[in-house]
Amino acid sequence: MTWGPDVANWNIVIGNRIRKRRKELGLSLEELSVLSGSTVPTLSIIERGKRDVKLSTLIALTAALRIELPILFARKDGSEKNTVPSSTSEGYDLGDD
Amino acid sequence: MTWGPDVANWNIVIGNRIRKRRKELGLSLEELSVLSGSTVPTLSIIERGKRDVKLSTLIALTAALRIELPILFARKDGSEKNTVPSSTSEGYDLGDD
DNA sequence: ACCTATTTTATTTTATATGATAAAGGGGAA
DNA sequence: TTCCCCTTTATCATATAAAATAAAATAGGT
Numbered sequence: 001m002t003w004g005p006d007v008a009n010w011n012i013v014i015g016n017r018i019r020k021r022r023k024e025l026g027l028s029l030e031e032l033s034v035l036s037g038s039t040v041p042t043l044s045i046i047e048r049g050k051r052d053v054k055l056s057t058l059i060a061l062t063a064a065l066r067i068e069l070p071i072l073f074a075r076k077d078g079s080e081k082n083t084v085p086s087s088t089s090e091g092y093d094l095g096d097d
Numbered sequence: 098m099t100w101g102p103d104v105a106n107w108n109i110v111i112g113n114r115i116r117k118r119r120k121e122l123g124l125s126l127e128e129l130s131v132l133s134g135s136t137v138p139t140l141s142i143i144e145r146g147k148r149d150v151k152l153s154t155l156i157a158l159t160a161a162l163r164i165e166l167p168i169l170f171a172r173k174d175g176s177e178k179n180t181v182p183s184s185t186s187e188g189y190d191l192g193d194d
Numbered sequence: 195a196c197c198t199a200t201t202t203t204a205t206t207t208t209a210t211a212t213g214a215t216a217a218a219g220g221g222g223a224a
Numbered sequence: 225t226t227c228c229c230c231t232t233t234a235t236c237a238t239a240t241a242a243a244a245t246a247a248a249a250t251a252g253g254t
Contacts, residue, residue: 004153004156004157006156007152007156010152010156010166014152028200029201029202030201038242038243039242039243039244039245040201041203041242041245042241042242043201044201044202045202045203045241051240051242052152052153052240052241053241053242054149054150054210054211054241054242055104055149055150055151055152055155056101056104056149057241057242059103060101070170070171072170073166073170074167075165125229125230125231126230126231126232127229127230127231135212136213138213138232138234139211139212139213140231141231141232141233142212142232142233148210148212149211150211151240154212197252197253198253199250199252199253200251200252201248201249201250202248202249203247203248203249204245204246204247204248205244206244207242207245208242208243208244209240209242209243210240210241211239211240212237212238212239213237214236215235215236215237217233217234217235218232218233219231219233220229220230220231221228221229221230222227222229223227223228
């Protein structure tokens with residue numbers, strides 16, 4: 001495994017959010033497995049932040065959990081903006097696609 | 098290749114955002130390659146949305162481009178909130194990690 | 195203690211992202 | 225035109241995500 005601290009942090013944050021949401025829905029790993037198309041062992045590994053997951057896998061999971069992808073990557077503090085800036089004080093302009 | 102429409106869309110959106118940001122910084126693929134650790138061909142493929150990237154690759158890119166990961170995944174419309182809800186009307190509670 | 199459901203861990207195989215490298219394409223500028 | 229820079233495409237090797245499966249832990253109930 002062994003990733004940089006940023007990668008490790010994001011893997012754990014995302015894994016925690018997935019697990020929390022799964023519990024909210026009252027789903028077992030087995031049930032989420034059916035809904036998402038990932039196997040139970042894979043889900044266990046992802047939820048514990050032990051895998052450098054591919055984007056498609058996360059997207060399938062968000063669909064199964066009925067949340068949007070940006071939620072998984074949202075900042076923790078409720079303060080900051082998180083929509084695409086169209087020319088901002090931060091000095092970049094990502095929108096529009 | 099061949100992904101579902103959600104995956105294809107996100108790959109293109111993220112690729113476009115990366116390329117736009119790279120241009121903003123006046124970087125060539127070669128220069129971004131050095132900064133991010135990905136090879137030039139890989140960057141070309143990612144920027145055109147033709148790869149199912151791993152999360153670690155995106156994180157290295159955001160660092161090289163000096164943007165935050167949530168920006169890459171931000172919704173297009175400037176309206177919606179995008180921070181972690183702590184118990185919301187949407188019916189889920191992802192925070193805290 | 196037992197029983198059951200759930201989760202974790204381990205192993206093997208398959209699919210694919212990524213690296214390394216080379217070659218080809220595409221504009222501009224001279 | 226030729227040169228130069230940048231990007232795309234192609235090929236092969238390697239690393240690893242993910243599937244499939246089984247087995248071993250763990251958790252909660254009773």
